[in-house]
Amino acid sequence: DGGITQSPKYLFRKEGQNVTLSCEQNLNHDAMYWYRQDPGQGLRLIYYSQIVNDFQKGDIAEGYSVSREKKESFPLTVTSAQKNPTAFYLCASSTRSGTSARETQYFGPGTRLLVL
Amino acid sequence: GESVGLHLPTLSVQEGDNSIINCAYSNSASDYFIWYKQESGKGPQFIIDIRSNMDKRQGQRVTVLLNKTVKHLSLQIAATQPGDSAVYFCAAKGGSNYKLTFGKGTLLTVNP
Numbered sequence: 001d002g003g004i005t006q007s008p009k010y011l012f013r014k015e016g017q018n019v020t021l022s023c024e025q026n027l028n029h030d031a032m033y034w035y036r037q038d039p040g041q042g043l044r045l046i047y048y049s050q051i052v053n054d055f056q057k058g059d060i061a062e063g064y065s066v067s068r069e070k071k072e073s074f075p076l077t078v079t080s081a082q083k084n085p086t087a088f089y090l091c092a093s094s095t096r097s098g099t100s101a102r103e104t105q106y107f108g109p110g111t112r113l114l115v116l
Numbered sequence: 117g118e119s120v121g122l123h124l125p126t127l128s129v130q131e132g133d134n135s136i137i138n139c140a141y142s143n144s145a146s147d148y149f150i151w152y153k154q155e156s157g158k159g160p161q162f163i164i165d166i167r168s169n170m171d172k173r174q175g176q177r178v179t180v181l182l183n184k185t186v187k188h189l190s191l192q193i194a195a196t197q198p199g200d201s202a203v204y205f206c207a208a209k210g211g212s213n214y215k216l217t218f219g220k221g222t223l224l225t226v227n228p
Contacts, residue, residue, distance in 0.1 A: 006159075031214075042120070042205065042218035043160075050214070090159055104150060105207075105216060107159035 003027065004108035006091050011113045013078065013085060021076045021111045023091030030095065032074035033105060036060060037088040046089075049074055078113060086115050120208050120219040128225045135193040137222045139206035144187065148209040151180060151191045154221070155202045163191070163204075193224075201226045 004025045013019045023032065031050045035043040045058030049068040063082025068074055074093075078085045089111045094103035119142045129135050141149075147168040152160035166173045166180045166189070173180050179192040193200055205221035 004159075040220065042220045045215065048214075103214075104162060104165055106162060107152075109159045110157075112157075 004091060004093055004106060006089075006108040006111050008111060009109070011111055012116050013113060014116050016080045018077055018079050019113070021078070021089055021091075021113070023074045023076065023108060024072055025074075025091075025093045025108075026072060027093055027095075027106070028071070029093035029106075030071070031093060031103065032068070033092040033094075034058075034064070034066065034074070034076045035090045035092065037090055037110075043090065046076065085113055088112050120206060120217045124222055125220070126223045126225070128227060129196050131196060131198060131226055131228050133196055135191075135196045135200070135224060135226075137191045137193075137204050137224065139189050139191075139219050141187050141189070141206075141208040141217075143208065143210045143217075144184075146187075146208040146210045149180070149182060149189050150207045150209075150216070151178075152205055152207065153200075153202045154205070160205070196224075196226050198226045198228060200224060 007022045033048045034046040037043050044060050046064050047058050047066040049055035052068055052071050055066050055068050063079055065077045091108040092105040094105045121140050150165045151163040153163050154160045164175045164178050164180050166182050177194045182189045203221040203223050205219045207216040207218045209216050
């Protein structure tokens with residue numbers, strides 16, 4: 001089955017600790033995205049990548065880092081600099097990275113990050 | 117910048133009724149719109165999309181209407197079922213901008 005997988009489903013972070021959320025897709029999509037979802041708010045873009053070895057900051061990148069070494073993978077690290085990390089994190093991917101393309105973004109199942 | 121809002125945060129309907137969920141957007145250059153369904157604890161699921169050169173698009177039990185004059189779109193669900201209970205939100209993509217702007221969502225509750 002083609003799709004987007006995220007792991008783990010739940011993740012606990014201790015104060016001062018960096019944690020990494022995994023996102024893998026086998027859809028052969030060029031572009032990948034990370035969003036944060038908080039109760040009562042719309043999805044907010046953290047980082048996105050249009051092509052391997054390239055990524056850009058979204059609206060709320062502070063305290064987060066990413067890498068894109070492979071087309072299939074786009075891991076997100078929540079660093080200790082992110083003071084309010086508790087949220088539901090969603091990874092998405094889309095077919096084309098051109099700025100004029102009307103690409104649909106497809107989402108993974110999400111990772112819920114909780115702070116101990 | 118773009119903002120996307122939903123008219124009602126919650127909607128309660130009886131099983132078998134038709135549901136209408138509304139969404140407004142601010143950027144007149146937006147040219148692509150998507151409706152997503154999100155069940156509790158899960159990732160958003162694509163329902164239907166529409167491009168700005170269309171006014172209406174139909175899927176299985178769902179219809180999306182786009183009114184560019186007033187920058188409004190709606191999702192209609194026919195014969196609503198308990199399995200349709202979820203949060204629904206719209207997203208808009210503005211012109212040459214890659215970025216999707218998401219609304220906050222409407223919680224649809226279907227009563228048996």
